[in-house]
Amino acid sequence: MNLNSKIPEGPLSEKWTRYKAMQKLVNPANKRKLDIIVVGTGLAGASAAASLGALGFNVDIFCIQDSPRRAHSIAAQGGINAAKNYQNDGDSVERLFRDTIKGGDYRAREANVYRLAEVSGDIIDQCVAQGVPFARDYSGLLDNRSFGGAQVSRTFYARGQTGQQLLLGAYGALSREIERGSVKLHNRCEMEELVLIKDKDGMERARGIIVRNLVSGKLERYSAHAVVLATGGYGNVYFLSTNAMNSNGSAAWICHRKGAAFANPCYVQIHPTCIPVHGDYQSKLTLMSESLRNDGRIWVPKKKEDAEAIRAGKKKANDIPEEERDYYLERRYPAFGNLVPRDVASRAAKERCDAGYGVAPTGLAVFLDFSDAIKRLGKKVVEQKYGNLFQMYQKITDENPYETPMMIYPAVHYTMGGLWVDYELQTTIPGLFAAGEANFSDHGANRLGASALMQGLADGYFVLPYTLQNYLSDQITLGKIPTDSPEFDEAEKAVRQREEKLMGIGGDKTVDYFHKKLGHIMWEYVGMSRNEESLTKAKTMIDELEDEFWSNLRVPGNIESFNPEMEKALRLADYFELARLITADAMHRKESCGGHFRTEMQTEDGETKRDDENFMYVAAWEYQGHNNPEILHKEPLNYEHIKIATRNYKN
Amino acid sequence: MNNEKILKLSSITKKLLLALFGTFLLVFLLFHMVANLFILADDGGDAYSAFCHFMGTNMFVKVAELVLLGCFILHIGLAGYLWFCNRGKRPVRYHQPSRTKTAKGSKLAMISGSLLLVLLIFHFYDFYFVKLNVVKGGHYMVKTEEFVLSNPDQEVSEEAQIVVMKAIQDQKVSSDGQSLRDLSLEDKEILQQNFPDAEFEPDFYNTAHDKFSVWHIVLCYLVFFFVVGLHIRHGFESAFQTFGLNHYKYSRLIQILGIIYCWIVCLGFAVVPLTVFIKSLIA
Amino acid sequence: MNFTLHIWRQENATAEGHFETYKVSDISPDCSFLEMLDILNEQLINDKIAHPVCFDNDCREGICGMCGLYINGRPHGNDDGITTCQLHMRKFHDGDEIWIEPWRAKAFPIIRDLVVDRSAFDKIIQAGGYISVTTGGVPDANTIPVPKRFADMAMDAAECIGCGACVAACKNASAMLFVGAKVAHLAMLPQGHVEAQERVKKMVCRMDELGFGSCTNTYACEAECPKQIKRQNIARMNREWIKQLFAGNHKPAE
Incomplete structure (x- = not known):
């Protein structure tokens, strides 16, 4: 496998301009002759399909939900970054670029990140033109807020629903193209196989997909000249995460099985402020905005007995006197205090809970206390700032955060890893592109807040419409690709076999039973902190669980019917392989960086310790068949523009 | 249209x-x-x-x-x-009665x-x-002038005379003295036979x-x-x-x-x- | 907590449906309504009694608009301003009987059990629920100032999650609040003015075609909207509609 990142020549700031000037284009008449498949309707998918449709290509777009607007981009709260410098506080493309690289712990590709920063401003223009009701100040101009990892205010927001509004903007653009007939929507369809067909030179190209119609359970074939994957991340491998129930990694994994390299799977972002798990019936974790840490103080009891008493319900948080409270973040990070970055805050909470100081009946929670803020600012100000979040917390937990401290715990939130793509967002399979969270992207080892929305829209609106043309320019004479070829037959057969195999197990346990167990293994041993021992253990446990899965799973109903259990089983089957790869990647990366923390590799104070000498590369894995160890390919990261440094939050 | x-x-x-x-x-x-x-x-x-x-x-x-x-x-x-x-817009009705505040x-x-x-x-x-x-x-009324004008010379039946007399006796004359009111349907019909051109109006006040x-x-x-x-x-x-x-x-x-x-x-x-x-x- | 559930079961769009009664026990009051259904399904699969109950759900934090059940006579259950996934079992009493029905509307045919097809909403949006800009070539975001008041009101309307509770609650299965919210959101912004008249015309006509009822001003939609979108948005749509009625069409000179 050859990892050619195809980074254009020239100085960093001119690479994208030069690329656009030199790339090949497809003339309008020929665009009509080219078909494109887009899988996923989140920010990246919807924006890509809308833009490509508007250009004149024939686009087929697929989503697993009943409507494109359900994609999980909708749940993003905080905002979207853009280097507009509307606040005159010194922002620039260069600064956004540097912040993103640094936030990613120097594990992202310079050229991609620079391009991202470059187009960020256009995204805001585009969204405003679409009618996204961004927050404005009294002058009628756009308002900004500040976010973690930056010294400037560059985050545009629409209340706590920025993701929703951006997605609805993209969904509107997509709907317009559907009405015009350039895009065809296929809802309640899940991609189950990628079809590769050899061209005349013997090169295998992505030419179509097999989808399961989730309503009828029937398989359908779709062909195209290129396939774009925008199917999001794989955080649900941990079962409990802030992802939606139907978010899954299968589409990306299917492509990986067909030969697309999977990059940096071990980079998983864990968000520190989520509502903790309260029972084994729980299906999902709810995020509480990062902004709460501005005024809330995080603590656990100093004495283990107190923590035990709280767990047993004998004591309440308010019974613990001030001097018996351990504000551990303020203790460990005097300079940043409660405002340390996400990964640091998450690990610190885990450390306390593991040491036996956790609160909540499960012992897996810490307090986020607003009593000081209420004393200092008054209840009214706190209510104005965080009222809706407090209300949300109260709805879920039935506790009043104005009176008792909130309980929070970290949870899996975002996956920086994904399909390996080059500068053109093309995977190692020609004709297969990946956008948004599905690719290994621009975030390195850790993503900054408000950057996911930026990346998804950048890929969809401003990158793919260019790079896809470059790829498609020599395909115009091909004509419509038939779906009755042996390649399609074979792909469909493979899917049916997989379904039949799952259905045929006829065991006793439900999909969720296995998924919860897998999630538990991943969280315990491949979660916030990892080491050789835990990873080895995880590998064995995953293997054992997978064996049990394939021998004792029960999928009720029929294959050819509306059968959510079947959908979940198909996804879980892929999660086992994915979990193994995450473990293997975490095992091989003997350094700590961003979201990946190896306990063997930490400073004396328990901070991440990078090993730039040995691990300054993107780890791209090549599939070798079920149960066979995957082959590692390295794409070296050459920093020409930026000087590498260490992150420090203590002083 | x-x-x-x-x-x-x-x-x-x-x-x-x-x-x-x-x-x-x-x-x-x-x-x-x-x-x-x-x-x-x-x-x-x-x-x-x-x-x-x-x-x-x-x-x-x-x-x-x-x-x-x-x-x-x-x-x-x-x-x-x-x-x-609107009737057909919900072909299958809900089993439970609506508890929405409307x-x-x-x-x-x-x-x-x-x-x-x-x-x-x-x-x-x-x-x-x-x-x-x-x-x-109900009740009717008629302008007395119209009566007279409509039939100045004609003999009036005894019945009608009684009706008119009774009306005056019962003070069924308006205060300006220009119309008879509160006439019952029977009275009205008797008068109408005698004064075919008189225009009777319903007397809603009394009705x-x-x-x-x-x-x-x-x-x-x-x-x-x-x-x-x-x-x-x-x-x-x-x-x-x-x-x-x-x-x-x-x-x-x-x-x-x-x-x-x-x-x-x-x-x-x-x-x-x-x-x-x-x-x-x-x- | 223990509950008796009466759930609408229907194999597919054309099959006859009926209520089936199930019992669940030992449910934590902290459990969400959908998690309670997860537990029921786990039970149904384990006991091999019946096919698990199908219901739509996704984000489970009240923003995707996927979930929607008609619970004891109210869309999204007996609480205001929430989606079904945000309803918790502590809102019920131990031993309660709970009737669970799908959204019922001609325009939302049932797919299976409690899952309905809401593509009609997509079709309404496709008719014109957007500002027709293509990617690129737009002015700088700060070129046109928007009074904060308008931006805030537009945002109020734009919060719609398209769950369909308004249709489910309306006695005429009308989609006026859904359409009104989109029309009002875009009409409130200068960017949306240009197409306002065309938009309302196309969207309302599409809504009528798709088999939704008309508005009788009972405001059941407003009462059940999980995002508490206001009736004033419907009034705004009516206003836009009237403007459109009186606007002349451009006829090219002969």
């Missing part, structure tokens, strides 16, 4: 027309209510009769009456049609409207149809007094006004909403105005039969 096109009007346009006709009716109601209050004047019905006379003879009023009648029919027709269209007036608008239609027929039977001379009943002295009729009318209130409680606010005039800033004001309007109309109507009834009790 042909029939098909009218039927194809968008749901909002239909609703707009419904509201438009309804608004005419709302204005009319206020007018009607004020007119009714003349009955309470302690002048033996002079003012009210004069008013009725004007209403019965003026050309513009007659045109307005036709418009109003049209509004009634179209309002009812459209409401029925919309109801019919604007009751609007939810019951169709029922209150249908009830109104039934009550209105009775009301028309009592008054409006009499005026149109479709139904005979009303007659009817509103009976407790069950008063009760029926009070129910009627209650239903009217219920219906316009919905109508007033809804009209603003349908015309797109509901705005965050004014919605509270509209609500309050709606309530005030509703009470004014209801009380204004109710006070007439109640007063008449109490008066008759005292008498």
